[in-house]
Amino acid sequence: MTTALSTSIRSALDACGVDLSLLDSAQDLQTRTPITGEKLFGLPATDADGIDETISRAEAAFRTWRDVPAPERGHVVRRWGELLREHKRDLAVLVQSDAGKTMSEAEGEVQEMIDICELAIGQSRMLYGQTMPSERPGHRLMETWHPLGVVGVISAFNFPVAVFSWNTALALVCGNTVVWKPSELSLLSALGAHALLARAVADCGQDADIHHIILGEREAGEALVDDPRVALISATGSTRMGHEVAPRVAARFGRYLLELGGNNAAIVAPSADLDLALRGVVFAAAGTAGQRCTTMRRLIIHESIAEEFTEKLIAAYRTLQIGDPRDEGVLVGPLIHSGAYEGMRSALTSAQEEGGTVLCGGARVLEDEHPDAYYVEPAIVRMPGQSATVKTETFAPILYVLTYRDFDEALALHNDVPQGLSSAIFTSDQAEAEIFLSSRGSDCGIANVNIGTSGAEIGGAFGGEKETGGGRESGSDAWKAYMRRATNTVNYSGELPLAQGVKFL
Known part of the structure; x- marks a missing residue:
């Protein structure tokens, strides 16, 4: 089928350097866009022999890559960042087609790739070890860091290229090679991102085999997970997936870095700037049609302001323009597929059975215009308490509203879920803000004050606790996850004193 959308996708793929002969409707994997629901192109799956090779x-x-000086490895990432800048719009078109994002959000995702390239370039000159004082005279005690080997990256559809780049840019400058298995729901943007990296590698005269992409469904990811030659598996997806990946990698004594489910909440205190909180909540809860791992799913409001704030929230939701993300003014695009819509409907039914009241949203829209796509109104549900449904992440735009009387109750509600990714508090009370950030406050990997749960910056390590998996990616010292540490002792004394004063010969 030739449509304006498929034509723009072909043009974007060609601009990124993708071999267009791969696009064959008779191939194994069928690409589809959530924007219209139409099937686009067929792509060849990588078979078991191909994955092994x-x-x-x-x-x-x-x-050989591990012996290339780290700053020189950084040159590859620098060139990749340059190509990403040059082709930002092209890759954003592919992200939009795969994930149904607005162009602003799609370009923002590519900007994240550019940002991590900049960070990784600097990191390539800062793979620091440390020297410690030795208890033995004439000895030097130090730590050094070394690359792991092959890093397997398994990414999700909702950020089809950004999270991949977080892992890949750092893994490469650390001296690892990368094999990437993108989501089968977002293959077109994956091909574009891979082609730009391949061009960067070639432009820098490095080995093309330092980075590979494999295409496939669950079995392709399992092959990476189970292969002992893959030193680290970095996997982004559901908590269910993490429960399967972790023990399988651990069984072969491999390493894993998991970024799993989030059931993120914000507390709105009586002292909060309600206009500021409103803007933060609406974007975090409804942006990307609720399909971010950092999407706000629970809102915990002080009972004294609950009615006022909820009314403002409902009014704001009713102004959100839902539709084709390519259209000007649209803020909420489609769900990824019918399964996501059914999951949303099921969650809303369960919430009502548990005493919840749907205050607005939840309906499917634009069905006549796009019968094969799934556009929904973001929903707000008032809940009498934190039920089983509220404690379960549903990857759709549902915001559960709960109330609290005192701050300790708010913290207890906030932390009483299995997940621990992102969190926020809106308050003008400094003590509340400090407590929220302290060890007795939020138990999440990300804790914010007076901003929402979405929109992390590259400079800070990204990840969460509990069933979110415990991994950290992107900034801070996340580079250490892609390296192994060695403790070294150098004896230049001419004697052989043993540690702890032990006498032997």
Whole structure:
């Protein structure tokens, strides 16, 4: 089928350097866009032999790549960042087609890739170890960091290229090679991102095998998870997926970095700037049609302002323009597929059975215009308490509203879920803000004051606790996840004193 959308996608793929002969409707994997629901192109899946060969080639490339000086490895990432700037719009078109994002959000995702490239370039000159004083005279005690080997990256549809780049940019400058298995729901943007990286590698005269992409469904990811040649698995997805990945990698004594579910909440205190809180809540709860891992799913409001704030929130929701994300003014695009819509409907039914009241939203819209796409009104549901449904992450725009009387109750509600990714408090009370950020406050990996739960910056480590998996990606010292540490002792004394004063010969 030739449509304006498929034509723009072909043009974007070609601009990124993707071989257009891959696009064959008779192939194994069928790409589809959530914008219209139409099927686009077929792509070849990487079979078991192909995956095995890919890992072998990445393993062989590692043996030489690890010896390339780290700043020189950074040159590849620098060039990748330059190409991403040059083709920001092209790659954003592919992200939009795959994930149904507005162009602003799609370009923002590519900007994240550019940002992590900048961070990784600097990191390539700062892979610091440390020197510690030795208790033995004439000895030097130090730590050094070394690359792991092959890093397997398994990414999700909702950020089809950004999270991949967080892992890949750092893994490469640390001296690892990368094999990437993108979501089968977002293959077009994956091909574009991979092609730009391949161009960067070629432009810098480095081995093309330092980075590979494999295409496939669940079985392709399992092959990476189970292969002992893959030193680290970095996987982004559901908590259910994490429960399967972690024990399988651990069984072979591999390493894993997991970014799993989030059931993120914000507390709105009586002292909060309600206009500020309103803007923060609406974007975090309804942006990307509720399909961010950092989407706000629970709102915990002090009972003294609950009615006023909820009314403002409902009014704001009714102004949100829902529709084709390519259209000007649209803020809420489609859900990824019918399964996401059914999950949303099921959650709303369960919430009502548990005593909840749907205050607004929840209906499917634009069905006549796009019968194969799933556009929904973001929903607000008032709940009498934190039920089983509220404690379960539903990857759709549902915001559960709960109330509290005192701050300790708010913290207890906030932390009483299995997930622990992102959190926020809106308050003008400094003590509340400080407590929220303290060890007795939010138990999440990300804790914010007077901003929402979405919109993390590259400079800070990204990740969460509890069933979110405990991994950290992007900024801070996240680079250490892609390296192994060695403790070294150098004896230049001419004697052989043993530690702790032990006498032997």
